[in-house]
Structures are given as C-alpha cells and as structure tokens.
Amino acid sequence: MLICRFNMQCLGVVADEVVYDVTRALEILPRVDWPLPAGDMMIGNIAKIRDRIADILPGATGVPVRSVSLHSPVANPPKIVGAPVNYREHVAEAERDKETFFQHQLVRIQEIGLFLKSSTSVSGPAEGISLRRLDRRTDHEVELAVIIGKIADRVKHEDALSYVAGYTIGLDMTCRGREERSLRKSIDSYSVLGPWMATADEIPNPDSLDLELSVNGQLRQKANTGDLIMDVSDLIAFASSFYTLYPGDVIMTGTPAGVGPVMPGDVIMARIERIGQMDVVVKAA
Numbered sequence: 001m002l003i004c005r006f007n008m009q010c011l012g013v014v015a016d017e018v019v020y021d022v023t024r025a026l027e028i029l030p031r032v033d034w035p036l037p038a039g040d041m042m043i044g045n046i047a048k049i050r051d052r053i054a055d056i057l058p059g060a061t062g063v064p065v066r067s068v069s070l071h072s073p074v075a076n077p078p079k080i081v082g083a084p085v086n087y088r089e090h091v092a093e094a095e096r097d098k099e100t101f102f103q104h105q106l107v108r109i110q111e112i113g114l115f116l117k118s119s120t121s122v123s124g125p126a127e128g129i130s131l132r133r134l135d136r137r138t139d140h141e142v143e144l145a146v147i148i149g150k151i152a153d154r155v156k157h158e159d160a161l162s163y164v165a166g167y168t169i170g171l172d173m174t175c176r177g178r179e180e181r182s183l184r185k186s187i188d189s190y191s192v193l194g195p196w197m198a199t200a201d202e203i204p205n206p207d208s209l210d211l212e213l214s215v216n217g218q219l220r221q222k223a224n225t226g227d228l229i230m231d232v233s234d235l236i237a238f239a240s241s242f243y244t245l246y247p248g249d250v251i252m253t254g255t256p257a258g259v260g261p262v263m264p265g266d267v268i269m270a271r272i273e274r275i276g277q278m279d280v281v282v283k284a285a
C-alpha cells in the first residue's frame with residue numbers, strides 16, 4: 001500500500017494516480033498529553049491504521065494525485081540517520097576485484113560510521129528545497145529511505161527487516177564545505193522525503209531496487225540498491241547497536257555516484273522502483 005500525507009493533515013492511499021482520502025483512520029491514534037512519547041505516532045501505529053484503512057477505503061473519495069499537496073510521509077521523525085560512502089562507486093571495478101574492493105569499502109563505512117541530520121530539515125515535494133548559503137555549492141543525493149516502524153534496540157541482522165514500516169524516496173541535500181557533515185546537511189528543507197511511503201510488504205527485498213535522479217530532465221544518478229556496501233539490514237543492525245531506533249526514524253541509506261550541484265529554479269526528479277517518483281522544485285531561501 002502507498003500511504004501519503006497530503007494537504008497538511010490528511011492521510012491518503014495512492015493507487016493509479018488517484019489519492020483516496022482515509023484521514024478518518026487517524027481517529028484510532030491514542031489521545032496523549034505532554035510530554036509526548038518518542039516516535040512518530042502515525043508510523044508507530046501503522047498496523048492499526050492499516051486495519052482502519054481497510055474498512056474506510058472502499059467508501060473513500062478519490063482525487064487526482066496532481067491536485068493535492070504532498071508532504072513528507074513521516075510528519076515527525078525523531079531522527080534521520082545518514083550513511084556516508086555506501087555505494088560501490090564503480091561496478092566494473094568491483095566486479096574486477098570483488099573481494100578487495102568490497103573489503104576496502106566496508107572498512108571505510110565501518111570506520112566512519114553513521115551521521116545524524118536534524119529532524120527539522122525534513123521537507124516534502126510540496127515544500128521543495130530552499131537553498132541557503134548561495135555562496136556555496138549544494139549537491140543532490142538520491143537515496144532509498146527506510147522508515148522504522150517499531151522500537152529497535154540492538155537488533156540482529158536476520159531480524160532487521162521486521163522493524164521496517166516502509167520505504168520512501170530521500171534527497172539528502174548537502175551544502176559543500178569544511179564544517180561537520182551534520183551541520184551542512186541539516187539546513188531546513190535539506191532532507192526531502194516523499195512522495196509517499198510504500199509499506200514494507202510492497203518491497204520484500206529492498207536491496208534490489210533501481211533508483212535514479214535527474215535535474216531539469218538531465219539524468220545525473222542511476223543505480224541499484226544491490227550496490228549498497230552496507231545493505232538495509234546491515235544499516236539497521238549497525239545503527240541500533242549504538243542507539244535505539246524509534247517509530248518514524250528514517251535511515252537514508254547512502255547515495256550512488258553522480259552527485260552534482262543544483263541552483264534556484266532547478267527541478268529535481270527522483271524515482272525509485274516500487275515506490276514511485278517525485279518532482280522537487282529548488283528555490284532560494
């Protein structure tokens with residue numbers, strides 16, 4: 001099932017370019033007082049939400065997907081985890097010397113580890129990207145983004161995928177410079193998520209998905225998640241060995257070769273197999 005958040009507070013199911021309004025499913029969410037528990041409430045209750053959606057969907061009203069504003073499918077991600085240098089840069093090189101290349105790359109990401117982006121950097125297709133620091137270069141990075149569905153604390157590799165609520169497309173926008181990554185990647189709107197969440201059952205194997213990104217119609221990045229050095233299960237096990245993952249946490253799995261600069265006025269098209277595609281407008285903040 002493809003579940004979107006649209007027109008700010010509405011919940012939708014997407015099928016054949018139509019959004020069906022299933023906002024009433026949110027009525028099952030618990031009424032809670034401050035302080036709120038950690039995690040995104042909708043994602044943390046996704047099983048109950050889906051049960052309600054099943055009741056509501058046959059009678060739901062549909063409107064064309066182009067007529068609504070699509071926002072990040074995760075409204076309140078507690079944290080956004082990033083993975084640096086996580087694609088085998090050159091498939092040919094990897095195939096020529098698989099063992100050595102793979103080991104070398106694996107050591108690199110395990111030495112560097114993961115980084116965090118600010119949860120307030122989240123944006124959606126409707127909001128787009130607002131570039132700051134126009135004196136600097138800002139690059140696009142298209143990534144498979146994993147949405148965690150339940151509390152994951154030191155999970156085993158073989159159990160890791162059972163903690164996933166779904167998948168979405170992530171743009172890990174990056175301002176170039178010498179500062180810490182987390183600063184340069186945490187600018188408002190620099191973590192675009194969308195256009196919706198494909199629930200985990202839609203994607204039995206996240207480690208074999210084509211992904212691509214173009215800017216103004218020009219192809220910049222094209223790869224398959226099969227080229228990930230640390231795959232989705234590796235990343236969940238590795239991240240949760242350091243910190244607990246909460247419902248709504250997003251793991252951006254890393255970007256393949258082909259990153260490049262964007263400017264105000266550009267339109268980014270990002271697509272991932274089995275999820276969908278989105279157009280994201282770049283403007284100046």
Ligand code: MN
Nearest residue numbers: 141172254255
């Ligand atoms: Mn990245």
